[in-house]
Amino acid sequence: MTTDVGTFVESWQEWHTGQEGRIGDPHGFLAITELHWLGDEPERYDDAPGAWSTGPDGVRVVLAEGEELVVDGVAVHGEYSFGVIGERDSLFPVSGDAVIEVAKRGGHDILRPRHPENPLRVAYTGTPAYEPDERWAVSGRYVAFDSPRPTTVGAAVEGLQHVYDAPGQVEFELDGQELSLTVFPGHAPGSLMALFTDATSGVSTYAANRSLGIGAPDADGTVWLDFNRAVNLPCAYTDLATCPLPPAENRLPVAVEAGEKTPYERA
Structure with missing residues (x-):
């Protein structure tokens, strides 16, 4: 709270600059290339490595030879289980320069790859x-x-x-x-x-x-x-x-x- 107009405007501009930075982040939501709804049967997608599925034990991926994900700084290969993800939670394993968001929304497990070169992010000029x-x-x-x-x-x-x-x-x-x-x-x-x-x-x-x-x-x-x-x-x-x-x-x-x-x- 402030009654000084100059300080009020300056504070808002600082906040707005930070907000623009968050929106345009290389792995922010503007970088999302697709929304994949995971099911029981493993499925491969063009914008993420591995075959993905979900079930009672949570989300899992099976990576083919030569494919890799980095989870919490550790490289994983072959089959990997992310476990049961909480509602509105997200995990962000890394694949090259991309981040592969694994999340749960509305009771559904989803995959949202985030690629910095996505045209929507590259073309972003501000809000x-x-x-x-x-x-x-x-x-x-x-x-x-x-x-x-x-x-x-x-x-x-x-x-x-x-x-x-x-x-x-x-x-x-x-x-x-x-x-x-x-x-x-x-x-x-x-x-x-x-x-x-x-x-x-x-x-x-x-x-x-x-x-x-x-x-x-x-x-x-x-x-x-x-x-x-x-x-x-x-x-x-x-x-x-x-x-x-x-x-x-x-x-x-x-x-x-x-x-x-x-x-x-x-x-």
């Missing part, structure tokens, strides 16, 4: 965003549920669903309206994350979703929501993503003219 404005940075109050609520949401992939345990909601005022967002656990311990749409969705921002990270609540439940740092999910750039959609109650009736806009790749 448009609204100019930072302090009016879109507001305080709110976190209200915990009596117990986490299992919340099922749709996904960018038709027929797929994600289930999150929502610990509570955040209440706040924006553009003169009293609003709230159901929140899910964030990446950092104690932090929160909100998936949402608003009146700009499908107009100047990506139609399906945006995400807002929220720091851990203070002892009295106070949180800080900076919509200038609302970001696109990978599905805004590529059809090879399985991103979750916001819960129905997170469709804000105001136009949040802040944060990242629709990527050029979708425009």
Whole structure:
């Protein structure tokens, strides 16, 4: 929180530069070349070494002679088992200059090879965003549920669903309206994350979703929501993503003219 406009803008620009670096990372989601759904029968793919399958014991690969994967810094050959992968977890074995993401999404084991030379990544020139404005940075109050609520949401992939345990909601005022967002656990311990749409969705921002990270609540439940740092999910750039959609109650009736806009790749 700051009342110094220059510091506020400088902080946002530093954040935005870091965000662009993450998006354009050589092994980021723009480098994904295909989304493979693993099944019981071993199957080979053009963009990954080995024959891949999944079953009760988890994901396994059988590498042919001359093929290699590097797992946690150790070269593996022949047959290798990754075991059972947790929901929303990912493993990243290395193959040459590529990373072969092995993951579970919506209860399904998937393979998403990431090649730095993928045209989508090579052609990436940046994501448009609204100019930072302090009016879109507001305080709110976190209200915990009596117990986490299992919340099922749709996904960018038709027929797929994600289930999150929502610990509570955040209440706040924006553009003169009293609003709230159901929140899910964030990446950092104690932090929160909100998936949402608003009146700009499908107009100047990506139609399906945006995400807002929220720091851990203070002892009295106070949180800080900076919509200038609302970001696109990978599905805004590529059809090879399985991103979750916001819960129905997170469709804000105001136009949040802040944060990242629709990527050029979708425009």
